Amino acid sequence: MHLYRGHRASSFSAIDNIELNELRARQRTFDGAYRRTALACLGYALTVLRLFDVRFYKIGILYLVLAALLFVLSHVRARHSRHDFADRSSEKLRTLYKQAIPTIGQEDAREFGRPFVTAGFDVVLITAVVCAVEVAMLALIVELVYWDCPSPLETFKE
Numbered sequence: 001m002h003l004y005r006g007h008r009a010s011s012f013s014a015i016d017n018i019e020l021n022e023l024r025a026r027q028r029t030f031d032g033a034y035r036r037t038a039l040a041c042l043g044y045a046l047t048v049l050r051l052f053d054v055r056f057y058k059i060g061i062l063y064l065v066l067a068a069l070l071f072v073l074s075h076v077r078a079r080h081s082r083h084d085f086a087d088r089s090s091e092k093l094r095t096l097y098k099q100a101i102p103t104i105g106q107e108d109a110r111e112f113g114r115p116f117v118t119a120g121f122d123v124v125l126i127t128a129v130v131c132a133v134e135v136a137m138l139a140l141i142v143e144l145v146y147w148d149c150p151s152p153l154e155t156f157k158e
Contacts, residue, residue: 032068034074034126053121058140064131077122 014020045063049054 031074031078034070035076037067038067038074041070055144059137059144062133062136063141066129069129069133070126073122073126074123077119080119080122 014023041063045060045067048060048063051059
């Protein structure tokens with residue numbers, strides 16, 4: 001369980017507007033980006049499924065799958081970022097604070113949560129998912145191109 005200034009997450013409240021703005025900015029940047037991307041893929045999938053003919057349904061369904069996977073990964077990312085404002089409790093976090101490089105000009109400024117660490121595994125996972133979808137998309141487009149085209153042997157027979 002993560003504690004925020006000694007409080008559980010359900011009873012935590014920001015002490016001032018600056019902390020509230022920082023918390024909202026982190027959620028908007030790190031959690032919201034994944035959800036917005038998933039919503040955009042969902043919108044594109046619905047557009048393809050509604051406006052194009054039957055030949056494009058596989059592409060629309062592929063974008064639906066991508067949107068669903070991005071929603072799942074956004075939930076995973078949100079779960080990982082819950083401890084951004086958590087109190088320094090474990091030895092691993094204390095080591096992280098010691099290794100953090102202070103921003104120039106912000107040495108004596110107020111600290112908001114733990115030092116920033118990139119979400120390396122989450123980024124690798126999303127990269128793998130998007131690459132797999134793009135390869136499948138390329139295969140579907142190539143299949144779509146050759147769907148209506150006669151084979152070269154048929155053109156020579158005529």
